[in-house]
Amino acid sequence: MRWSRRQFVASATLASGAALIGKAAPAGIAGTAPDVDVIVLGAGLSGLHAAQLLEDAGARVLVLEGRSRVGGRVCTLKDLPGHPEMGANTMGSGYGRTLDVAHKLNVPLADMAPRMAQMAKLQLAFDGRLMTRDAWAASPKNPFPANRRNLMPWELVPRILAEANPLVDWSKWASPESAALDISMHDFLMARGLDDASIQLAFDTSPYYGTHSYEVSALMYEFNAGWGRSMASLGPAAYAVSGGNERLPEAMAGNLKGDVLLRKEIVAIDTGAAAASVVCRDGTRYAAKRIVCSLPFSTLREVRIDPPLQQEQARAVRTLHYQTLTLIFFAVTRPFWEEDGAGPSMWTNGPAGIVLAQYFGRTDSEVTGLVAQGRGQLGAHWDRLGKDAAMRLVQSEIESIRPASKGSLRPLRMHSWALQRFNAGDWAVFAPGEVAGFTAAMAVPHGRVHFCGEHTALGSRGMEGAMESGERAAIEVLSL
Numbered sequence: 001m002r003w004s005r006r007q008f009v010a011s012a013t014l015a016s017g018a019a020l021i022g023k024a025a026p027a028g029i030a031g032t033a034p035d036v037d038v039i040v041l042g043a044g045l046s047g048l049h050a051a052q053l054l055e056d057a058g059a060r061v062l063v064l065e066g067r068s069r070v071g072g073r074v075c076t077l078k079d080l081p082g083h084p085e086m087g088a089n090t091m092g093s094g095y096g097r098t099l100d101v102a103h104k105l106n107v108p109l110a111d112m113a114p115r116m117a118q119m120a121k122l123q124l125a126f127d128g129r130l131m132t133r134d135a136w137a138a139s140p141k142n143p144f145p146a147n148r149r150n151l152m153p154w155e156l157v158p159r160i161l162a163e164a165n166p167l168v169d170w171s172k173w174a175s176p177e178s179a180a181l182d183i184s185m186h187d188f189l190m191a192r193g194l195d196d197a198s199i200q201l202a203f204d205t206s207p208y209y210g211t212h213s214y215e216v217s218a219l220m221y222e223f224n225a226g227w228g229r230s231m232a233s234l235g236p237a238a239y240a241v242s243g244g245n246e247r248l249p250e251a252m253a254g255n256l257k258g259d260v261l262l263r264k265e266i267v268a269i270d271t272g273a274a275a276a277s278v279v280c281r282d283g284t285r286y287a288a289k290r291i292v293c294s295l296p297f298s299t300l301r302e303v304r305i306d307p308p309l310q311q312e313q314a315r316a317v318r319t320l321h322y323q324t325l326t327l328i329f330f331a332v333t334r335p336f337w338e339e340d341g342a343g344p345s346m347w348t349n350g351p352a353g354i355v356l357a358q359y360f361g362r363t364d365s366e367v368t369g370l371v372a373q374g375r376g377q378l379g380a381h382w383d384r385l386g387k388d389a390a391m392r393l394v395q396s397e398i399e400s401i402r403p404a405s406k407g408s409l410r411p412l413r414m415h416s417w418a419l420q421r422f423n424a425g426d427w428a429v430f431a432p433g434e435v436a437g438f439t440a441a442m443a444v445p446h447g448r449v450h451f452c453g454e455h456t457a458l459g460s461r462g463m464e465g466a467m468e469s470g471e472r473a474a475i476e477v478l479s480l
């Protein structure tokens with residue numbers, strides 16, 4: 001596509017409240033038209049990567065972001081000790097696009113693998129009591145089949161997926177030939193010998209995707225497991241940005257020639273014969289030849305699109321699930337785990353969820369805090385309770401399980417991804433039967449609008465999935 005410098009924009013007036021990351025103010029500031037070829041909606045990794053690739057090819061790009069910061073689901077708690085992450089934590093050795101961009105922008109990376117390995121050493125706290133592996137294997141409360149009783153609850157589903165992943169080629173997960181595998185995790189686990197009690201404990205208590213095993217596609221899990229194995233085969237590293245992952249999207253935004261306007265919530269998208277345009281909540285309107293939309297479907301469903309999306313694509317935008325995940329951060333004033341002899345991280349089947357030690361200090365072994373994760377139904381429960389009551393509940397549960405922790409925990413912050421206006425959930429979750437139909441339709445260009453975002457990635461997950469999708473959307477636009 002050849003980019004003309006012709007002014008394309010019908011009207012634009014920058015609201016006085018809008019913030020700007022960028023070099024010069026856009027032409028629209030004084031009421032004249034900004035001159036852009038592509039408007040990118042959303043300044044997470046996918047949108048920023050698409051914007052950079054389009055600029056590299058000569059396009060003039062404007063990025064509009066609803067929040068007052070860039071990064072979306074890459075989000076660092078800059079005011080807490082060690083700068084813990086509320087969003088994305090680490091990048092694997094196979095994160096080619098993400099690592100490449102970090103290197104090009106001189107964003108310093110550290111290998112967190114030794115720290116992640118420590119964090120992953122979980123203690124089991126079952127019905128409020130710490131238990132060793134041997135005690136769990138012998139416990140009458142252990143519902144697992146005889147040959148699985150020595151597995152901890154969080155180990156069972158990954159083990160089954162690793163042993164018997166029926167998706168032989170994970171890269172084909174979205175193709176129609178894999179559709180027969182698109183059953184519920186409940187059916188998948190029942191077929192591998194688990195009963196309801198085992199599934200409830202090993203899956204529903206703390207699901208990585210969804211709220212319970214009936215609503216989640218086994219095919220999506222199989223893809224995730226296959227992709228994860230493939231990443232691990234490329235190397236053991238788990239990179240994070242020194243000083244916080246949010247420095248990566250900040251560097252990406254800062255490297256753009258065009259402007260990134262913050263606090264620009266998109267409420268409408270119009271795609272016409274000659275141009276496409278967007279309307280922001282503050283009343284401003286921007287137009288361009290093309291739009292690249294990285295909005296998660298959980299927020300895109302609140303945006304009026306004219307003409308409307310059709311059929312499966314419309315259904316996907318309306319109904320795609322997003323993971324419920326709420327995080328509660330604690331400062332720890334005393335290493336109480338040295339008193340009771342168990343490690344600081346633990347998996348509970350109670351209201352404290354999964355409690356993970358944070359290792360963001362100067363050495364690999366320094367614990368800088370704890371974060372409790374409430375996934376699925378527990379996360380929704382904490383959200384309903386509200387911040388103060390949920391933090392009290394989790395703290396008192398940890399203190400009840402670990403009396404040595406009394407007086408050493410200080411709740412700092414609760415963050416619900418489900419209640420975040422500009423995400424309304426964590427990552428996208430496919431329900432049984434949705435994979436082939438949704439993935440074929442979700443990212444199909446709609447007039448002058450192109451779609452990216454982790455939910456549209458077919459070959460990767462997480463941050464790398466976001467980058468993959470931004471690349472695909474940019475290539476789509478440049479191929480016209």
Ligand SMILES: Cc1cc2nc3c(=O)[nH]c(=O)nc-3n(C[C@H](O)[C@H](O)[C@H](O)COP(=O)(O)OP(=O)(O)OC[C@H]3O[C@@H](n4cnc5c(N)ncnc54)[C@H](O)[C@@H]3O)c2cc1C
Nearest residue numbers: 042044045046066072073088089090266422453454462463
């Ligand atoms: C707790 C957590 C842990 C994670 N851990 C990892 C990990 O360890 N490794 C990994 O690889 N990945 C991880 N991820 C996933 C990774 O963060 C995401 O896949 C990736 O950042 C998504 O990027 P994106 O550009 O697709 O979406 P987003 O980052 O969500 O970007 C979309 C942007 O659109 C904006 N927006 C939304 N609606 C509107 C609107 N109406 N108007 C204007 N702007 C709008 C949002 O504010 C946001 O900035 C994690 C995510 C979370 C939440």
